[in-house]
Amino acid sequence: MESIWAFCIFAFVASITPGPTNFLILSTSHQYGLNKSFSIILGASIGAALLVLLLGVGLGQSINHHPTLKLFLSIIGGVWLSSLAWKIYKYQPNIQVNLEKKSQKIGFLHGFLLQLINPKSWIMAMSVITIYLSNTPNYLHFLFMLSGIFMLISIPCLFAWAWLGIVTKQLLNSNQQIIIFNRILAMSLFICVWYPIFAMQMN
Numbered sequence: 001m002e003s004i005w006a007f008c009i010f011a012f013v014a015s016i017t018p019g020p021t022n023f024l025i026l027s028t029s030h031q032y033g034l035n036k037s038f039s040i041i042l043g044a045s046i047g048a049a050l051l052v053l054l055l056g057v058g059l060g061q062s063i064n065h066h067p068t069l070k071l072f073l074s075i076i077g078g079v080w081l082s083s084l085a086w087k088i089y090k091y092q093p094n095i096q097v098n099l100e101k102k103s104q105k106i107g108f109l110h111g112f113l114l115q116l117i118n119p120k121s122w123i124m125a126m127s128v129i130t131i132y133l134s135n136t137p138n139y140l141h142f143l144f145m146l147s148g149i150f151m152l153i154s155i156p157c158l159f160a161w162a163w164l165g166i167v168t169k170q171l172l173n174s175n176q177q178i179i180i181f182n183r184i185l186a187m188s189l190f191i192c193v194w195y196p197i198f199a200m201q202m203n
Contacts, residue, residue: 003132006132007128007132007146007150008149010127010128010131010132011149011153011154012157014120014124014127014150014154015048015150015153015157015158016160018188018192019118019120019121019192020114020118020120020189021040021044021111021114021118021121021158022158023161023185023188023189023192024110024189025041025044025111025158025161025162025165026161026162026164026165026168026185027088027165027182027186027189028040028106028162029161029162029163029165029166030165030166030168030169030182030185031165033166034162034163034166038162039107039111040106040107040108040110040111040158041111041155041158042108042111042155043107043108043110043111043112043114044111044114044154044158045151045154045155046151047111047113047114047115047116048115048121048124048150048151049147049148049150050147051115051116051121051122051125052124052125052129052143052146052147053144053147054125055125055128055129056129056133056139056143056147057140057143076117078117078194082190084189085186085187085189088182088185088189089182089186089187120192128146132146133146
């Protein structure tokens with residue numbers, strides 16, 4: 001039971017701390033509202049839980065043991081996320097466009113796939129396997145249970161970031177403030193994407 005509580009604390013910290021998923025949800029809720037963020041939150045939570053399962057049953061280990069393939073997937077993900085960061089950076093709130101139509105491109109699939117190429121998610125999933133499931137009886141039972149727990153904990157944590165986006169929208173009441181806020185978000189997202197990739201190569 002103590003290990004379960006320790007895992008819950010780990011899952012909370014892993015989900016609530018800043019990362020590409022958190023910043024994407026924050027930016028989406030800030031620009032388009034909470035409703036648009038729900039699908040991303042759900043996709044990200046399911047994607048993270050699935051990643052733990054894939055690594056746990058060994059399917060992800062083959063990728064993890066091939067550094068070139070892992071680097072290739074990380075770079076592809078980094079480029080994709082960098083393009084999102086650039087769109088956030090360029091966002092102009094005073095331009096009259098149909099934001100709802102533009103935001104339809106961001107949803108469940110983005111949140112889901114983001115976990116499969118996000119270095120932070122891989123580090124989290126590997127920690128679950130190596131720390132909380134090593135030498136565990138009924139391995140598969142605990143693997144599915146911890147994956148489910150992580151998904152349930154990550155949903156409210158990511159929702160907190162979506163709520164933060166609504167709060168900042170209420171506080172920022174000028175176009176210039178919103179532009180500055182979005183550019184800070186974009187640069188934070190860019191750093192969160194590429195720093196882990198470069199760190200992996202240094203180790």
